[in-house]
Amino acid sequence: MSPKFIVLPKSHTSLAKFLQLSDRYKAFRLLSLRLSPESFGSTYAREVAFAPDKWLARLSNPLATTIVAVDDGITPPSPVQASSDEDLSIETADPESDFELALDAEWLASLTISGPLDTKTLATHLHLEESFVDFGPAHELDLGPARKCDRPTRQFVVNGMYVLPIARGNSLGVQILEYAKRYVAAEAKVSGERVRLSLIVDYDNPAARRTYEKCGFGVVHRYWFDDYREGRGTKTEAAVMVVDLNDGDEIAKKAG
Numbered sequence: 001m002s003p004k005f006i007v008l009p010k011s012h013t014s015l016a017k018f019l020q021l022s023d024r025y026k027a028f029r030l031l032s033l034r035l036s037p038e039s040f041g042s043t044y045a046r047e048v049a050f051a052p053d054k055w056l057a058r059l060s061n062p063l064a065t066t067i068v069a070v071d072d073g074i075t076p077p078s079p080v081q082a083s084s085d086e087d088l089s090i091e092t093a094d095p096e097s098d099f100e101l102a103l104d105a106e107w108l109a110s111l112t113i114s115g116p117l118d119t120k121t122l123a124t125h126l127h128l129e130e131s132f133v134d135f136g137p138a139h140e141l142d143l144g145p146a147r148k149c150d151r152p153t154r155q156f157v158v159n160g161m162y163v164l165p166i167a168r169g170n171s172l173g174v175q176i177l178e179y180a181k182r183y184v185a186a187e188a189k190v191s192g193e194r195v196r197l198s199l200i201v202d203y204d205n206p207a208a209r210r211t212y213e214k215c216g217f218g219v220v221h222r223y224w225f226d227d228y229r230e231g232r233g234t235k236t237e238a239a240v241m242v243v244d245l246n247d248g249d250e251i252a253k254k255a256g
Contacts, residue, residue: 002074065113067113158177194245203239219239221239
């Protein structure tokens with residue numbers, strides 16, 4: 001399989017085609033919920049009942065950007081670690097070509113970036129009290145080389161990341177996360193603002209944590225929650241992981 005990364009548009013000149021894209025998005029989301037119900041806070045039974053407008057609203061949400069990895073049969077596979085990833089371009093010479101590819105090609109993975117978020121909304125996304133969401137500069141948490149002490153001014157959350165079982169084993173999770181980081185860093189570079197990406201992962205899922213760690217994320221908070229997901233116990237420990245972008249402009253330079 002050869003992945004290509006596509007940022008899904010929030011609208012299209014053809015409503016019929018945008019409805020097709022919404023159907024592709026819906027199909028992949030429902031497949032993810034059906035194959036791995038233990039990986040999501042939502043359920044297949046809940047979302048399969050959504051009206052078409054609900055799926056359209058998700059795609060057109062100005063504070064949510066969905067990135068998918070598709071098998072275009074052309075792009076050379078890149079089973080590499082984040083530390084040695086070659087630049088993954090976030091630009092496309094032909095957005096319409098990417099749009100058509102998103103309609104026709106097999107989707108292998110997906111994630112959604114929510115933001116920028118204010119403190120209250122960020123706390124809601126991370127299931128924390130508002131007073132918990134400022135974790136301080138990432139370098140204080142030993143997440144990598146020394147970094148500046150400036151607080152990030154734009155906060156984003158990674159949600160709903162999923163890689164199909166048939167596409168695992170080639171670092172696709174790392175690749176789509178690195179692409180997402182570059183996309184957000186490039187957006188922030190325009191305004192010169194500092195950015196932080198956060199996410200939540202089950203602490204008892206070391207494979208997922210390793211994937212995030214390879215992309216620079218580090219655990220900043222752990223907590224227990226009542227778990228009602230299929231196949232899980234009554235209590236699960238979750239970890240909040242963060243990575244600061246634009247530190248030393250390393251990521252921004254790759255994106256620019």
